[in-house]
Amino acid sequence: MSGNGHGYGEQAGEAAPELAQEAAPTTAPSVPAAFGLFSSDTKKNEDLKQMLESSKDSAKLDAMKRIVGMIAKGKNASELFPAVVKNVASKNIEIKKLVYVYLMRYAEEQQDLALLSISTFQRALKDPNQLIRASALRVLSSIRVPIIVPIMMLAIKEASSDLSPYVRKNAAHAIQKLYSLDPEQKEMLIEVIEKLLKDRSTLVAGSVVMAFEEVCPDRIDLIHKNYRKLCNLLVDVEEWGQVVIIHMLTRYARTQFISPWKTDDDIVEEHSENNFYESDEEQKEKDRNVKKTYTMDPDHRLLLRNTKPLLQSRNAAVVMAVAQLYWHLAPKSEAGIVSKSLVRLLRSNREVQYIVLQNIATMSIQRKGMFEPYLKSFYVRSTDPTMIKTLKLEILTNLANEANISTLLREFQTYVKSQDKQFAAATIQAIGRCATNITEVTDTCLNGLVCLLSNRDETVVAESVVVIKKLLQTQPAHHGEIIKHMAKLLDNITVPVARASILWLIGEYCERVPKIAPDVLRKTAKSFTNEDDLVKLQILSLGAKLYLTNSKQTKLLTQYVLNLGKYDQSYDIRDRTRFIRQLIVPNEKSGALSKYAKKIFLAQKPAPLLESPFKDRDHFQLGTLSHTLNSRATGYLELSDWPDVAPDPAVRNVEVAESAKEWTAILGKTKKEKPTEKFYSESEEEEDESASTSATESESGSESEKEDKEEGSSDESSASSSSSEESSDSESDSKESIAKKASGAVKESNAEEIKRKAKGISKTRNTSSSSDTASSSSEESSSDSKSVSDSRSDSDSGKSRSATSSKKEEKTAQDRKTASKQDVFLLDLDDFHPVTTPVAVPTAAVLSPSLTADLEGLSLSGSSVIDVTTQVFVPTKTHEMLHRMTGKGLSAHYHFSRQPDMFGDHMVSVQVTVTNTTDQKIENIHIGEAKLPLGMRIHEFNPIECLEPGGSATVSMGIDFCDSTQTASFQLCTKDDHFNVNIQPPVGELLLPVTMSEKDFKKEQACLSALYLLSNPRDADRNE
Amino acid sequence: MIHSLFLINAAGDIFLEKHWKSAVSRSVCDYFFEAQERASEAENVPPVIATPHHCLLSVYRHKIFFVAVIQSEVPPLFVIEFLHRVVDTFQDYFGVCSEVMIKDNVVVVYEVLEEMLDNGFPLATESNILKELIKPPTILRTVVNTITGSTNVGDQLPTGQLSVVPWRRTGVKYTNNEAYFDVIEEIDAIIDKSGSTITAEIQGVIDACVKLTGMPDLTLSFMNPRLLDDVSFHPCVRFKRWESERILSFIPPDGNFRLLSYHVSAQNLVAIPVYVKHNISFRDSSSLGRFEITVGPKQTMGKTIEGVMVTSQMPKGVLNMSLTPSQGTHIFDPVTKLLSWDVGKINPQKLPSLKGSMNLQAGTSKPDENPTINLQFKIQQLAISGLKVNRLDMYGEKYKPFKGIKYMTKAGKFQVRT
Secondary structure, rough: HHHHHHHHHHHHHHHHHHHHHHHHHHHHHHHHHHHOOOOHHHHHHHHHHHHHOOHHHHHHHHHHHHHHHHHHHHOOOOOHHHHHHHHHHHHOHHHHHHHHHHHHHOOOHHHHHHHHHHHHHHHHOOOHHHHHHHHHHHHHHHHOHHHHHHHHHHHHHHHOOOOHHHHOOOOOOHHHHHHOOHHHHHHHHHHHHHHHHHHOHHHHHHHHHHHHHOOOOOOOHHHHHHHHHHHHHHOOOOOOHHHHHHHHHHHHHHHHOOOOOHHHHHHHHHHHHHHHHHHHHHHHHHHHHHOOOOOOOHHHHHHHHHHHHHHHHHOOHHHHHHHHHHHHHOOOOOOHHHHHHHHHHHHOHHHHHHHHHHHHHHHHHOOOHHHHHHHHHHHOOOOOOOOEEEHHHHHHHHHHOOOOHHHHHHHHHHHHHHOOHHHHHHHHHHHHHHHHHHHHHHHHHHHHHHHHHOOOHHHHHHHHHHHHEEEEEEEEEEEEHHHHHHHHHOOOOOHHHHHHHHHHHHHHOOOOOOHHHHHHHHHHHHHHHHHHHHHHHHHHHHHHHHHHHHHHHHHHHHHHHHHHHHHOOOOOHOOOOOOOHHHHHHOOOHHHHHHHHHHOOOOOOOOOOOOOOHHHHHOOOOOOOHHHHOOOOOOOOOOOOOOOOOOOHHHOOOEEEEEEHHHHHHHHHHHHOOOOOOOOOOHHHHHHHHHHHHHHHHHHHHOOOOHHHHHHHHHHHHHHOOOOOHHHHHHHHHHOOOOHHHHHHHHHHHHHHHHHHHHHOOHHHOOOHHHHHHHHHHHHHHHHHHHHHHHHHHHHHHHHHHHHHOOOHHHHHHHHHHHHOOOOOHHHEEEOEEEOOOOOOOOOOOOOOHHHHHOOOOOOOOOOOEEEEOOOOOOOOOEEEOOOOOOOEEEEEEEEEEEEEOOOOOOOEEHHHHHHHHOOOOOEEEEEEEEEEOEEEEEEEEEEEEEEOOEEEEEEEEEEOOOOOEEEEEEEOOOOEEEEEEEOOHHHHHHHOOOHHHHHHHHHHHHOOOOOOOOOOOHHHHHH | EEEEEEEEEOOOOOEEEEOOOOOOOOHHHHHHHHHHOOOHHHHHHEEEEEEOOEEEEEEEOEEEEEEEOOOOOOOHHHHHHHHHHHHHHHHHHHHHOOHHHHOOOHHHHHHHHHEEEOEEEEEEOHHOOOOOHOOOOHHHHHHHHHHHHOEEEEEOHHHHHOOOOOOOOOOOOOOOEEEEEEEEEEEEEEEOOOOOOOEEEEEEEEEEEOOOOOEEEEEEEOOHHHHHHEEEEOOOEOOOHHHHHHHHEEEOOOOOEEEEEEOOOOOOOOOOOOEEEEEEEOOOOOOOEEEEEEEEEEEOOOOOOEEEEEEEEOOEEEEEEEEHHHHEEEEEEEEEEEEEHHHOOOOOOOOOOOEEEEEOOOOOOOOOOOOOEEEEEEEOOOOOOOEEEEEEEOOOOOOOOOEEEEEEEEEEEEEEEO
């Protein structure tokens, strides 16, 4: 402490004179003011100072707590700065934290004194405790003192390569702070951002994308290489990061992919036009040949697929972000899936409802169909706040169509009677809009509105009049009666807008009510002086129109009104009077215009359009602040239009990383090796095929989500996400990798694993015996090996491209895709799970000889732990259990899910999919009597209560095959029938995949020597 | 992102402010007060208010406005969701979230807010992580701290922050290992005048209280998962497992959390467990109106309906009401015109009713609309959708936990139009 004291003393000595000059003006005004008004406050501060200088921590802590209380209340505590800043190096962590809080608040105002604390932070930046490092960086970057910019820059750079992802996350936050403090550092900061974007920790991803958005949102080129990684990590990123990443990716996708919508429209057009213009057929045909059929970029599909599960998030912001992504990016046929989730959000708080409803309102204008099924969810409750009510009403109006209008109008009738008059008025507007949009109900609506004219509430009547006026204007032909009725109302209505509307109507259609119109003018002329300006203007124009059509009766009246107007207080009215008089009353001065007076006044006026107030909002990206405000907020980033031609998709291929280079040589050799025998149930080849077909299918962009599911769980799961779940985790990463041959990949990742183990980097690994958590903790390592496979992918695709360079670009892309799909199963090697209990089953674990060679150079710890890897991938290959013909309409398929069975260690888990192909319900599907060989056991699935016609259900059961390939036969029973079925496992399905070091392998192998019959050890490509 | 946060009480006083970037003057709140004045009720204050240089996003909970100041483009739901999370955290820390509580614990509040946001971007919002960083104040801990000089502030990075299960801390230990799950369903309905259902849906949640040692891995399966139409999960639930097997598989957070919220598919007809017979009439000539309500059970599956509460916002013209309930107590507030009748249990043999007359303001015409009746009730041991939990299994730990499951049905937004 004393050492510190000296250090400070020196600095303070230097700073003091400056302080006196510079700081004085800023603090000076506050001090006297405080003196005058809060003299007791300053006294209090005196004792706070004393407490801060005391030697006891408890006194200091007390003082700090009181100071924080002052800050919280917004009282000025800046004069305590010198006393507080001394405690920045306190040993007591709570005091320290509170001093940090204080510093962040006041450092900006007391820059010179704040410098005293810098050295403490610099020291803390090197602390072994990551929390302390991180918080030091946080505070250092939060004190907005321009002088320390270089220090901050240095600290950020250092922290960005810190081992702890938490510190790196804080570094990402610090980037934004530094940028706002000194925008000139932009270039340097972009470098750091570029580096952090490559980071594979889910913790960092959200924050660095945030920094990217703030510092350099236009540098889209930085995203290319990280695009696939971000897509795959997305599910595991914390929820706030997800929102930011999704918004960024939406913008990115709009610049990189071509529109999936155009084709939608074109197809429709073509179909409809084909019917009409058959002669054009040939021309069309040519067009179609010229125009490439639309295929969705696989990366575009990847984004859509990986964001879909997030619709189930509990965080409304995430759901909204995904919804807007689908709205802006998905083919129109797929965007519908978001509506269910958005409707779910309506159950949430008032504020969330407000925002979500606004967005739905915009959506429902363009695509009614999306929300039509949820019409009833938008029914208004009397307890809703007014703003929610009006928004719901808006949506209901947008959704109105011929089919539902009668229900809606009935609902509107209730709303009109609402005690909330503002809402009732809005409802009348809504009825008016429905009436113009749907011609079938125009008359009904008009009649209803006319009934409302006798309502007791004035606002309701006034609103009705205004709406009726608009409606009549659209079809004035046969509504003389209504106009007469309204003329009668004039005596009772006092609301100016309504009166003005009635007068205008009568004037406009005075020829239809020739008897009433002059009378109305007479009445209003009487009350002219007491009317509102708005009404006066309408009286004037009524007079003018009558003068032109019926001058005999109304000449005098009009002149009287014009005289009144001439001396009115309002210049608007005097002006209008003069204008009208010149136009209609013929005299020698009036020019040519008066001849056309009739044309001017009684021209056909176009009917007003009743439009939604949300009509013009769609040019803002949904879910943004700008959309909510309907005006551009600062920092709003425009969503660009789709490009006509997609930029080169190859930019997203990831480059060869340095570390991977050494492996490429070996890769070349091992490539020649081929899997020698079939071990698993044909699944490799099968998978290749199915995967590649599914890949092309997905590219066609037309396949629906359902198809996708049927395609097989592996496809679905591999695509949908890299989640925290053990198995799927790295499976999804496979998309990134394009490694062609398995053996190479295995070697790499295994070696990578072992290296890491030797270094002891994955600390958390041994914390738990649960395989699950272990997998999650190994995440870090798995991500690393990912990088390897990533990089390889690129080299490979490069090769394949050069090979097929003569082919079209598009074709290459497909090739690449197919290649990547083939390797779906190769990548999981990194994701292994340590188990504390040694594996009981002697597994035929085999490592390739080349790997053995590779590993020789590594120093291995003598650990004898055998790691059970989780299933590498789940094959889509299903086996038939029960054909629908033999099963009387009930068909059943099974496949091996290769998941550690939940029913017991020895059970092999089997997934059974039963489908009902009849047109009747099948009830109570369960497993009946089983005929099993000795020792075999079955864990039955839960009976399926009822299966709808055409429906299918997937259940999982466990079978203990006793390590034999004997058939398990049992009965599959329904409510009134039973069928004998068999399951025979291929050998491979009985084995447990493990990873072990070479030494261990040799040891195990030695134990087995008597049994070891395989003359030619299998390639390690299956990682057994 | 989020620049500053102001906490404003019902009286319009700013009683706490916190800035994450440069301090924003509290005068910015004047725009908010303006909007507050314009809106007659607190509920009607718009959540998003634009001002020349900033934008104010607010949430209103526990009679406190949480007003966040924003300077640039940000998804509004992001901020609103975060503010709600702040309120939830306070509630979690102090039991109740009230002005007094916040003022009393201002230091903890400040420390928590500091950890939740960095530079306006959320840093740690999981309550399990926060509680390791800053321990919630308890009387015992305060006493211990004053004696030993230890603090509420943790000096190690919470393990959750770095792990893939950030919601759970390591080293959890309990002597009694228990896991309780409450299936709570709410019926949202609008019933029209004649008693027919206009719209009805069931929304459910499963709230859990899990106190288990170590790192348990739980699976929860349903007898009839097909009922669930739309679901949203706590981040701990493995989505893929649900997709493929309709099983909830998760490593639970420690303590209370909401595991799942769901929506029961719209095809299923919703059983409405109560009916309301009403006869409310205003006569044009006289200043007296008739008022009569009877509540009765319907489709309750043999369970009793409890905690019945009837509220109704009477029209402005009603001056007073003289009513006699057959059971329970009733209050009519002549200022807010709110009638509430606490019924209690419904006895099917003797249906509760509330009868009497209303005094209307003389000279005013009768209201156009009869008041809407809002209903609240509870039914224990019943999930109205028929959802049933099949079994709960635990993996990864050796001990046998105590498992409990409870069902309950409640009225959500249940309205009867008269």
